[in-house]
Amino acid sequence: MNNYDIIIIGAGINGLTTASILGKKGKRVLVLESREKVGGMASSMEFAPGFKCNVINDTIKWIDPRLIKLLDLNAKGLELVQPEILRIILGENSEHIAFHKDVAKTIDSIAKYSIIDSERWKDFISYIEKLSQFLEKIYELTPPILPKIGIKEILGMRSMLSPIRKHGTRGIVDLLRVAPMMMPELVDEWFENELLRSSISTAGIHHLSFGPYAAGTGYNLLHQHVHGNGLFHNIQFAKGGTERFAIVLKDYAESFNVEIQTSTKVISINTDQNVCNGISLENGEQIMAKQIVSSLDPNNTFLNLVGPSNLTPNFRKQINNIRYRGSTARIHFALSSLPEVKGVTKEQMKTIFSISPSVEYLERASDAVKYGKLSDKPYVEFVIPSVLDSNFAPEGEHVLSATIQYAPYHLRNTEWSDSVKDQLKNNVVDTLQKVIPNIRSIIKHTSIISPLDLENEFGLTEGNLNHGEMTLDQFMFMRPTISSSQYRAPINNLYLCGSGTHPGGGLHGTNGYNAAMEVLKD
Amino acid sequence: MSYKNKFTAHTQLKMSPFFERTSKLNESQEWRRWAGYLAATSYELTHENEYFAIRTKAGLLDITPLKKYIVKGPESQRLLDQLVTRNIAICKVGQVMYTPWCDEHGKVIDDGTVQRLSENKFRITSAEPNLEWIQSNAVGMDVIVKDDSFTTAALALQGPNSRAILNSISSKTLDSLKFFWMMETTFDNIPVSISRTGYTGDLGYEIWMNPNDALTVWDLLIDKGKPFGITPTGLHALDVARIEAGLILLDVDYISSRHAIIESRKSSPYELGLGWTVKMKKANFIGKSSLLKELDRGSRWSYVGVEIEWTEFEKHYRDVGLAPGLPHTAWRTSTPLYFQNEQVGYATSGTWSPLLKRYIALAHLKSKYAKEGSELMFELKVEHFRKLTKATVVKTPFFDPERKRSCPK
Amino acid sequence: MSKIKKYDAIVIGGGHNGLTAAAYLGRAGKKVLVLERRHVLGGAAVTEEIFPGFKFSVCSYVVSLMKSNVMRELMLPKFGLEILPLESTMTPLENDYLIRTADSDQTYREIARHSKKDAENYMRFGPAMGQIGMAVRPILETIAPNPIRPSFSDLSATKRLFDHVKSLSSKQFEYLTKLMTMSSADFLDEWFDYEPLKATLSASGIIGTFMGPYSPGSAYVMLHHYMGDIDGAFRAWGFQRGGTGGVSMAIARSAEYFGVEIMTETSVQNVIVKNGRATGVSLDNGDEYNSNIVISGLDPKLTFLKMIDKSDLPSDFVSAIKNFRIRGSSGKVNLALDALPNFTCMSGDGHHLRGAISISPSYDHLEKAYDDAKYGNFSEAPFMDIILPSVLDPDMAPPGKHVMSCFVQYAPYDINEGWNDQKREAFGDAVINTISRYAPNIKDIILHRQVLTPADLESTFGLTEGNIFHGELTLQQLFSLRPAVKWADYTTPIKNYFQCGSGTHPGGGITGSPGEMAAKKILGAW
């Protein structure tokens, strides 16, 4: 039975993407997943009787269009819904700005606070779109081996020519200018209204351990807007929950005879003289294959599964130096009734909310990370999935899923414990209360997922949802390390396809797609 | 961290626990820095007597500045086998191995000895600090790595009479202690370990002890050694002896790959004449794959002994009306070597061998020119003018006495 | 009243870069006039006797980044350039200290006292940074090409740089990428464990910037401070005899030797522009001077927004200059002392007083200082880089007395409620209180003190927002983007109007580099 061409470790979106593509190409593929379900970060759970939630991601920002096309995802039952309102930013009082699918409405919403800003909005989003178009092309590339690039690598990057033709070298210059920026720099150039400025800044800090005053948040903002089709804060919901994406991929892969074993934990990747030849399972079983692809993060792949003594000292050091520092937590609330968000109607609730009164508010929240504390006043984003899909909660009841920054994995002088989690919950509820005054009285159950829980449950090192921070020093040819950014480990026959590779995290499958192409090359 | 010496020289340098004695014996007051320590260059006004003590009697050297590390724990042998090029699995308890260690590109970081103190305990000695390197490679292994540099003092006793001197002090005889083996014994109830190792290529021993016992041990040796001609010996004499023995010196003959800055300064074990220490049958060690490739394509450089031919050398001086200008001490300036008009290498250390009566040097040569017997030209400055004089590639060690390895019958 | 005399070139501002540019032009035989607003030359590189008998390097206090070819070409040693070495850097701690000296054995041993691993890594860190500094040098010494509409020479410069970058090793390239993007704390965490060592090294990453050690981008500023060399030794800092003004005076004398005319107390009101072409300058007092070209040694805000009428500039350029970030974050406290400060951790006189004293016990100390500033306050417990010039050069103070120079962060330009005398003194007190934690006798030995806030730096020295580098050293304000894309090669949208201050490539510090490169660019096209 041990005659697989390829073993893929981990059945998250990227692992399944790679499996699907390789299965379609006729390879004998085995996927091993330690959890009892596929999906990884695209999973749902029932956290209280009758209450369901998307464990980590409520929305899908973008999916690699190549993947949609190749696998014909839409026809295979993945239904993505773009809500009318993409996001509502709430201030501390009942002021809010709504970002609509319809740009004219967004402009109206902004105009309530600043006419000048509303007049600049269109220019701003087309500026961001222009820059994102460069990133889109960069994302489809396998990063070159730098600095020794030759003609081959340059030709490999010729797809960059199309955005250059469209926007000129000025476009690249603008990209080089904006990517290293910090949020205040970017918004200073465009807007005056603080609520709007902070709402833009939230995109820069998404899942980062840094605050908006950190250089490089410009890049993170652009990353959120790749394939944004000219919309700021663009999102989609998967009908039936985010996990549908994973299920569709799984069904697809299985239709090409890919074998997917869940509840199967890989405990080591076996190498001999720098050649990878198979894996061992927790039950002692060893499975051989010609090629092994890991969708786990670099820390898990190399230090936990390959083992530090099988790495060269320099590579080991590089792997050790990757920064994770998860500082995002999730809290799911089971609610006895529909929460009343100040100034927002029920119809408007099919969206994602964020509470960010000012850029300084976000920055102050982020200071906590530096000193290993929880933010007293955290930045909170929330979704009420039960208004999108009634299956998420019993009749008349609701679920509110909050994403919280900053709750650092590394706490000083203490460790994650129930009491720390309680404190986190209190801080979050206090914050929510400002915009949902009756929140306290309607909470029936709470499920708190700390970065440590994310590490334990999903194998995310330090609870980082992107398998490594999305910073410029961990971008492209530096992701995960300068010596392994071509989806190949420096160990023969071992490949990487997780979010720790270029172009980083998110439920988009680009990593898995690019990795599959590299696996097929060999 | 300095030892509590009564000697209160106003110095920012470290003083070894023997310094209280050595500082008073040092008639020349010539000191050199060695790993941050004050180390005697020569005790007498010239080093000849000390050199001849090594070769004909016994020289006593303070080698405390050597870096010493203890590696212990169930996986210590595995760690060492990963680290060094020699096969530590076959190193028996009580045995010592000389070995280099490399970075992952197969370039030498340092060289030193590995002593197997017990099944799961080793001592590593080295010229430069290596703690960070050893520790970083021990990640995930069940071992403890400890810097033993300040907790162990060491002396080298080198020369034909060294065994007799130690036998007169040690509670156990050293007669059956073989070359590159070690033993535990006592001197007047003071526990010491003695390894039959050294840096002179002669019969000799190194004695490892607790720094608190240092002065007592020194006094015992000097006292009991007197009839055998024991002589405190400095680094000048040692340098001559080690060149005769063909032994390389870090930062003189090669540069650690961790400090080399540029690629061309790095050397592999093959390029340092240490090919014999690279055990390719061993499962895996740091640098193996690069060294395999090097073995396959051949090394660009070799490290060889060179002898500067006397007649022509003498003639250069005679031509200007001088007697042959032999170097007074061993030299360490890189000196070009030519084949016809092309520079094909450079000597890094050289000396007049007072015993062999030959002018010898150690040199890096492009492998093509490194065959024994190859005739080269050595650059020489005679009365301010550069000359080329004949030199031949010869086998090392230049000096290799039987007694180095033999045991008394 | 307008003067008839016509010059080949007029340089606005007698800062060291303006003087350097003038000297190079004079050396090429041009008739040059330098106009300086203040009564002394040197701008931010100036020595003044603030209190009788006590001389101060009022702003910049140490020299390292000064280009050695400028020193040679302008014969500066002949005109008084004398740089004495700073021997050590000491970080006083509550009950201990960390000192690094020029001797590697001593430094190794001292660091090993705290962490052996760090001591070993430190021995490799210096050379590694030096290598990167060397790798960056050719980039700094290239006139930044215009990426928008590149000329032939822009293309060939780009090609040369591309080839240069390709020649780097993977390791160098990796470090370079990291240094360009990371926070200095994250970068140093990869090397070291011992907090005071890391914090002190990271301090070079915050000097002159509005960033903390944890801010991404600060590693580049650290690299910027590693690019200097004295006698070929990277990262060596020195003290100009007689104070930093001695550097500027040496350049000024060299310029005069080459026939340059220099006028002080002559403030330029604006540049005269006719048909998109600079033809001279007019002064505050109404005088006008004509010249073929005009060169500004001021920062980009003044160079363009003050000196030129907005209507003479393209609007996208005006907004680019408006968007140019120039937030000031540093202050300076200069003390006249009756005796030497006595540090608890290392009492008495000694080597440690001949070097820099860095108040940087931990990342937290620096970062908290930054947090204060981030929200509009000066740091309660600031970071400081202190030197005692009179220990190195007794002429700086009356016999037996001393001067102490404290470079302080953070003091934000945009302080809550604005700067006033009371705030200034409160800031001064925070500085003295912080020093007294380590040298308790400080309060008893102060004879006089001068406190300079960013607002003072702006009003006295013409540094907009008090930014010491004429613009922040962030990735998007470097090289071809400094101060704005298309105009990073010392030219401006106005014909015959050039820029040569620290707001141009390669940036701030006493380097002479912008002045030299601007002059070379101008002469190349003359």
Ligand SMILES: Cc1cc2nc3c(=O)[nH]c(=O)nc-3n(C[C@H](O)[C@H](O)[C@H](O)COP(=O)(O)OP(=O)(O)OC[C@H]3O[C@@H](n4cnc5c(N)ncnc54)[C@H](O)[C@@H]3O)c2cc1C
């Ligand atoms: C407090 C402080 C500490 C520093 N420490 C160091 C250090 O230790 N080491 C280091 O290398 N660098 C240091 N720097 C930075 C360095 O001093 C500056 O980057 C450098 O001196 C700037 O030189 P410049 O010639 O470009 O500009 P400036 O020195 O700013 O010169 C501009 C000149 O223009 C004049 N001017 C302004 N307006 C007018 C006008 N309208 N008409 C005529 N003239 C005008 C000004 O008076 C000034 O003389 C420090 C700076 C400061 C402020």
